[in-house]
Amino acid sequence: MTLIKHKxxxxxxxxxxxxYVYTISQLTSIIHHAHHGVVSPQSFxxxxxxxxxxxxxWMVQTVFTNRFGTNGLRNIIFMFLQxxxxxxxxxxxxxxxxxxxxWIFLPMVLISLLLLVQYxxxxxxxxxxxxxxxxxxxxxxxxxxxxxxxxxxxxxxxVGIWVAFVGIVSTWLLPGLLSDPNRGLVSADLRPVNFPHLxxxxxxxxxxxxxxxxxxxxxxxxxxxxxxxxxxxxxxxTNLFMIYIVEVDHLLDVERKETGIRxxxxxxxxxxxxxxxxIALSFLGxxxxxxxxxxxxxxxxxxxxxxxxxQHNQYNKTGLxxxxxxxxxxxxxxxxxxxISLVVSTWTLEVLTVGVTIITTLMMLLVVRFNIKHx
Numbered sequence: 001m002t003l004i005k006h007k008x009x010x011x012x013x014x015x016x017x018x019x020y021v022y023t024i025s026q027l028t029s030i031i032h033h034a035h036h037g038v039v040s041p042q043s044f045x046x047x048x049x050x051x052x053x054x055x056x057x058w059m060v061q062t063v064f065t066n067r068f069g070t071n072g073l074r075n076i077i078f079m080f081l082q083x084x085x086x087x088x089x090x091x092x093x094x095x096x097x098x099x100x101x102x103w104i105f106l107p108m109v110l111i112s113l114l115l116l117v118q119y120x121x122x123x124x125x126x127x128x129x130x131x132x133x134x135x136x137x138x139x140x141x142x143x144x145x146x147x148x149x150x151x152x153x154x155x156x157x158x159v160g161i162w163v164a165f166v167g168i169v170s171t172w173l174l175p176g177l178l179s180d181p182n183r184g185l186v187s188a189d190l191r192p193v194n195f196p197h198l199x200x201x202x203x204x205x206x207x208x209x210x211x212x213x214x215x216x217x218x219x220x221x222x223x224x225x226x227x228x229x230x231x232x233x234x235x236x237x238t239n240l241f242m243i244y245i246v247e248v249d250h251l252l253d254v255e256r257k258e259t260g261i262r263x264x265x266x267x268x269x270x271x272x273x274x275x276x277x278x279i280a281l282s283f284l285g286x287x288x289x290x291x292x293x294x295x296x297x298x299x300x301x302x303x304x305x306x307x308x309x310x311q312h313n314q315y316n317k318t319g320l321x322x323x324x325x326x327x328x329x330x331x332x333x334x335x336x337x338x339x340i341s342l343v344v345s346t347w348t349l350e351v352l353t354v355g356v357t358i359i360t361t362l363m364m365l366l367v368v369r370f371n372i373k374h375x
Contacts, residue, residue, distance in 0.1 A: 137178035239360035269308035276301030299338035
């Protein structure tokens with residue numbers, strides 16, 4: 001089998017990612033500052049919609065760079081223009097959405113148009129028929145998103161937010177339907193993505209999210225708050241990090257010819273889950289927070305994280321695919337932790353801290369042991 005040449009991740013891509021450090025921080029703050037740990041349905045809705053539209057814009061740019069990007073001046077300028085829009089929208093997203101509606105979604109319209117223009121330029125330069133068929137699908141996706149988001153700005157907030165929601169969710173799902181050669185909408189001769197580059201880019205976005213997680217627990221390491229719980233919470237974070245890097249850095253076979261669709265979509269629950277875990281870990285040790293919501297955020301996030309991560313198992317190297325019984329255990333551990341924590345509702349936050357540390361440690365040991373045993 002011919003090995004795929006690893007496409008270098010350029011410094012401009014890393015610079016572009018820096019905006020998402022701020023973006024993820026702003027999104028997390030929507031549900032972070034909850035009264036007694038209670039997040040209103042509206043806040044959770046805003047967080048979810050924001051995460052989807054921002055991350056999806058990042059994904060579309062990453063796929064474009066992966067397939068067609070050359071790190072030329074034109075590509076760099078388009079990235080810089082997107083960064084301006086992202087900063088404006090990210091600044092507004094943590095505030096009142098009704099007041100900031102235009103400031104949130106008008107920049108997203110411009111980002112969608114910038115992405116669309118990039119694909120238009122590439123369409124007229126491409127000579128490969130399969131590439132052209134692939135690019136045409138993004139005309140529909142990005143054109144549809146730009147139009148619906150723009151229309152949403154015309155209506156009052158109560159109506160506009162739902163128009164924007166339909167535009168975001170539909171065009172979030174469309175790439176998985178329209179860009180898959182197996183569905184016959186693009187040429188069967190479409191070349192695969194550069195899988196090593198794609199996985200490196202996705203891993204970097206996850207690392208950024210882990211960075212936000214560390215920032216979220218940093219208050220536990222002040223001279224006033226430092227305790228054994230600080231170490232337990234940090235250990236929980238390192239357990240999650242170890243689980244992730246063992247899978248993507250040791251078990252995964254990046255020398256594959258893939259469309260990349262599954263691995264892209266599997267990272268949404270990973271990112272969503274880590275964001276919820278960030279909230280939960282910042283609540284642990286805070287006696288003013290309702291422990292029910294702390295439990296719900298943490299184990300809900302952990303379940304999403306592991307569901308997304310284990311989707312990569314089919315991409316693992318020969319002999320390094322986790323067996324079925326290990327997959328079952330990894331899924332059951334967070335579910336058991338959730339059920340036990342909810343049943344024993346009288347547990348203190350200190351006991352809950354021990355519980356989440358034990359659960360993640362068991363998961364980490366299972367994955368690390370498998371890697372050591374079979375490598």
